[in-house]
Amino acid sequence: MEKESLFEPFSIVVKTLDECPKSEHEHTFFEFVYILSGTGSHSINKNTFNYSQGDLFLISPASCHSFNIYTTTQFFFLRFNNIYIESKPIGVSNIQRLEQILCNANHLSGCILKYQEDRSLVKSIIDAIVGEFVNNDLYARELIEQLVNTLIIIVARNIAQNLPEILTDSTDEKIIGIIQYIHKNIFYPENISSEKIGNHFNISTNYLGRYFKKHTRETLQHYTTNYKIKLIENRLINSQMRLSEISSEFRFNDDSHFNKFFKTQKGISPSEFRKAHKSVV
Secondary structure, eight states: OEEEOOOSSEEEEEEEESSOSOOSEEESSEEEEEEEEEEEEEEETTEEEEEOTTOEEEEOTTOEEEEEEEEEEEEEEEEEOHHHHHHSOOSOSOHHHHHHHHHTOOGGGSSSOOOHHHHHHHHHHHHHHHHHHHHOOTTHHHHHHHHHHHHHHHHHHHHHHHSOTTOOTTOOHHHHHHHHHHHHTTTOGGGSSHHHHHHHHTOOHHHHHHHHHHHHSSOHHHHHHHHHHHHHHHHHHHOOOOHHHHHHHTTOSSHHHHHHHHHHHHSSOHHHHHHHHOOOO
């Protein structure tokens, strides 16, 4: 799989495309993708969402994504790396916390922006960035940097406000690491047993459960199950995957086991859930 790198603190690209020139790929940097116009779908980490004008997506390092363009789309790409975050006075006292927020973007929900007032604000900021970028007038670079800093903070706020309640500014860093580990290994159940997680983070199996519940107010199994269910729901609603394909992706022993798991959690079968919630992809 292709992996892109960024050799400067940040870069801006504006493109109008009728089809995506790249297949699924990864980055070593953060990327904001803003839809200036057009429609299509965006796949990130095996989750697919429709996009339209005004949507903003965040692709974190090592996330895998691609676009499927339905109508001619004008994209705004802003790419930046940890060096940029750490070198700029972007108004936060804890740079590591900002990085954790950005890395924990919840891709289940598609567009990062959750509030209409922020959508309007982001549109104004990006329009200003594009204008300065195109005109390249005196102090354009400095103005763009200030606008980029503001955009990062707005996005971080939207992410932070929509992260699970267990992630707050005072959340223990090891808990954040455990949650990230669960997200990364959710398709590999053998890796998210208490024994494997405990060994990975050097925590005894007996203490892990108490430690996780102390910091999150829910059990490790409950959190893992809920996260898996959210992913499955997204596939049922926003993809054309067959039930057998979803079952195989999440490593269920068989389709019967998958159906039983889902019905236990949601009260209805996967097929009934899809029929009730199916949206046009």
